Amino acid sequence: MLQTVSDPKPATDSTSTRELQLSAFRFMLLARLLDDKFAALYRAGKIHGGVFLARGQEALSASIGVSLKKTDVFAPLIRDTAGRLAFGEPVLDAVRTYLGSPLGPMRGRDGNVHRGRPQEGYLPMISHLGAMISVVNGVLFARRLKKISGTVGAACIGDGATSTGAFHEALNQAAVEKLPLVLIVADNQYAYSTPTSFQFACENLADKAIGYGVESYSVDGTDLSVCLKVVGDAVAKARAGDGPQLIVAKLLRLCGHGEHDDASYVDPQLKSSPLGRDCLKVAEEFLLRQNWTDAATIAEWRGKFAREIEEAVGQVQREPAPDPFAENWLAISSEHLSETHTNHE
Amino acid sequence: MNLTYIDAIREAQAHALRDDPRVFIYGQDIGAFGGAFKATKNLAKEFPGRVLDSPISEDAMVGLAVGAAIEGMRPIIEMQFADFSTVGFNQIVNQAATLFWRTNVPCPITVRLPFGGTSGGGPFHSQCIETIYAHYPGLIVLTPATVEDAYSMLLEAVALDDPVIFCEHKFLYRHLKAEKLPSEALPIGKARIAREGRDLTIVTYSAMVHEALEAATELAPEGWEIEIVDLRSVKPLDTDTVMASVARTGKLLCVGEAWPWGGVTAEIIARVASEGYGLLDAPPQRLNAKDTPVPYHPNLWTAHRPTARAVAAAARKLLRT
Ligand SMILES: Cc1ncc(C[n+]2csc(CCOP(=O)(O)OP(=O)(O)O)c2C)c(N)n1
Ligand SMILES: [Mg+2]
Numbered sequence: 001m002l003q004t005v006s007d008p009k010p011a012t013d014s015t016s017t018r019e020l021q022l023s024a025f026r027f028m029l030l031a032r033l034l035d036d037k038f039a040a041l042y043r044a045g046k047i048h049g050g051v052f053l054a055r056g057q058e059a060l061s062a063s064i065g066v067s068l069k070k071t072d073v074f075a076p077l078i079r080d081t082a083g084r085l086a087f088g089e090p091v092l093d094a095v096r097t098y099l100g101s102p103l104g105p106m107r108g109r110d111g112n113v114h115r116g117r118p119q120e121g122y123l124p125m126i127s128h129l130g131a132m133i134s135v136v137n138g139v140l141f142a143r144r145l146k147k148i149s150g151t152v153g154a155a156c157i158g159d160g161a162t163s164t165g166a167f168h169e170a171l172n173q174a175a176v177e178k179l180p181l182v183l184i185v186a187d188n189q190y191a192y193s194t195p196t197s198f199q200f201a202c203e204n205l206a207d208k209a210i211g212y213g214v215e216s217y218s219v220d221g222t223d224l225s226v227c228l229k230v231v232g233d234a235v236a237k238a239r240a241g242d243g244p245q246l247i248v249a250k251l252l253r254l255c256g257h258g259e260h261d262d263a264s265y266v267d268p269q270l271k272s273s274p275l276g277r278d279c280l281k282v283a284e285e286f287l288l289r290q291n292w293t294d295a296a297t298i299a300e301w302r303g304k305f306a307r308e309i310e311e312a313v314g315q316v317q318r319e320p321a322p323d324p325f326a327e328n329w330l331a332i333s334s335e336h337l338s339e340t341h342t343n344h345e
Numbered sequence: 346m347n348l349t350y351i352d353a354i355r356e357a358q359a360h361a362l363r364d365d366p367r368v369f370i371y372g373q374d375i376g377a378f379g380g381a382f383k384a385t386k387n388l389a390k391e392f393p394g395r396v397l398d399s400p401i402s403e404d405a406m407v408g409l410a411v412g413a414a415i416e417g418m419r420p421i422i423e424m425q426f427a428d429f430s431t432v433g434f435n436q437i438v439n440q441a442a443t444l445f446w447r448t449n450v451p452c453p454i455t456v457r458l459p460f461g462g463t464s465g466g467g468p469f470h471s472q473c474i475e476t477i478y479a480h481y482p483g484l485i486v487l488t489p490a491t492v493e494d495a496y497s498m499l500l501e502a503v504a505l506d507d508p509v510i511f512c513e514h515k516f517l518y519r520h521l522k523a524e525k526l527p528s529e530a531l532p533i534g535k536a537r538i539a540r541e542g543r544d545l546t547i548v549t550y551s552a553m554v555h556e557a558l559e560a561a562t563e564l565a566p567e568g569w570e571i572e573i574v575d576l577r578s579v580k581p582l583d584t585d586t587v588m589a590s591v592a593r594t595g596k597l598l599c600v601g602e603a604w605p606w607g608g609v610t611a612e613i614i615a616r617v618a619s620e621g622y623g624l625l626d627a628p629p630q631r632l633n634a635k636d637t638p639v640p641y642h643p644n645l646w647t648a649h650r651p652t653a654r655a656v657a658a659a660a661r662k663l664l665r666t
Contacts, residue, residue, distance in 0.1 A: 105448070106447060106448070107449075109446060109447055110447045114447075116448070117448075118415045118444070118448050118450045119415070119450055123412075123415070124447060124448055126439050126440055126443065127439075128435050128439055128440075131404075131408060131435060131436060131439065131440055132408075133405075133408070134402075134404065134405035134406075134407075134408025134409050134412065134436070135408045135409070135411050135412040135415070135440065136412060137405065137408065137409050137412060138408060138409035138410060138411055138412020138413040138414070138415070138416070138420075139412040139413065139415055139416045140412070141409055141412065141413055142412065142413035142415075142416035142417070142418045143416060145369060145394070145395070145413075145418065146416070146417075146418075165404060165432075166404050166405070166408070166435070166436075169400075169402035169404045169405035169408075170402075170404075170405045170408060172400060172402065172405075173399070173400055173402055173405040173409065176400055330446075331442070331443075331445065331446045331482035331483035332445065332482075332483060332484075332485065332507040333445050333451045333506045333507055334485070334505055334506055334507050336534070337485060337505075337507070337533065337534050337581050338581065339580065339581050339582065
């Protein structure tokens, strides 16, 4: 039941493998540059509230995004900039949400990583960790009732959130219903400042799958090639009707919990261990070694993405801010049932 | 026909399942077994694949409903007892209640809560928790007091595009009877004058409507004419009907089976005091359960919750001021 994939398989040089890796790499690069921009905006005081980066998790996240079809369901979490972009999120959606633009999908009502477009299968996370998994189950459950087959739902979660009741209930629910859920745990060694030893006592989180009766995989989250392989296989299995798949990727968060956090608590030994490798560098070196691309092309992408991001930020900064007088201050869609005695004029 | 309140709930669900292919029901023991209170009796057989047993996972039950709603379905979630909905509280108040406001995508789910006290129910099978749900923006909270309302309001709840917390009182399940199901009804959001009177207004809802009616009957021979407003829905709250009644009687007593701190009765008094101060001939009063968990033994339980006797006593005191 438990498959361990930690050694990079010899890369096959079929065109599709190569194209997939290059595509995933471009999303990783775009995500890194976008995150860097958010960090810069944060330091310049241009962002309300926190900024949460995905540094070190791009390989895993991009692998999820490129493995899904547009008709699938995706519930990303805090550190999925790359996966969101690969699933089809426009850079503008991300920028508008961070800057609170009323033209963005969340219209200034919610911000930063709490963004999505539910009707496009891209679910907007609530903060409460673990809570999105059963919502993915619900979409999959409904599609089954509607006799729509071949859909997969991917939900992302951190090592810390595996301790929630919601995680347990939802994974168990998916198992009982045999839903095509792919649950991806980014075991980045910390939940905010808390090391994994305070979250779980089993050797490997993937072992938990046995208790739920679901298939699981362990993967080196710093290696794009193996992430693509493992996530791709799990998505294919779920799509084929094999039920929920649990993936546990080991990696290290290469930043603070948020940009307010200097992460001084991170064990230096972890940083210098293989887990501390920067997946973006690892992937770049691999692609160059394979001669699948060259440094000049990567530099070109970098320039193009940086321009795209600058343009998006420039555009959003010129957009109007949300107007409290234009808000309807209504939390329900049945307007005739709104409380007339509570909102003071 | 002799229809009970629980029959009405079953019939409303059958009706919804028949009329709307988007409706399904998900909850514990509701399939072949028909539910702890038999609210889904035979429905799994009548509607194969649409009345589904869930694991004991209130959080995931509601989360699943929200996902299904996003996908265009109209799920009904049966909590086995309202008390256990607190385990799914997060998904109700943070996921379901915020979805429309955050994303403009409606969340048409109905969460059925068999609630309220019955003899021997004890601390964990008796709670009235409408207040905590009403507190959160984004939810509709309904508390039908009659067989007719149980039917029509549940149908309307399922048809609404917003998440509805449907509080169905367990004490009324087999206690109330009606001749037939209604073909017309007051809409959600409108209170009902359950009894007309000119001396004092009692505003109440759910099972307490019947205690209040009994109290009014008890007070009639003493010459008092009590008006009773059945709120039907606690969110939204029909303040206009309450205010109009207070304008007629000049005296207000709010009765709730829920705990006294905050809540529906406090909300009504706050509104009447601030918007209808001049209508009042006496300080408005309220009567609630005692501020302890709900006790098990009938002697303690009947003293814990407002009864007709207690309502009559409170009304008498207010009438004499
Ligand atoms: C239910 C819940 N409790 C606490 C928090 C506060 N919180 C936000 S992120 C976080 C750490 C999450 O750690 P992990 O799941 O490992 O994800 P990571 O941040 O490492 O990606 C905490 C405690 C929350 N969002 N939700
Ligand atoms: Mg973590």
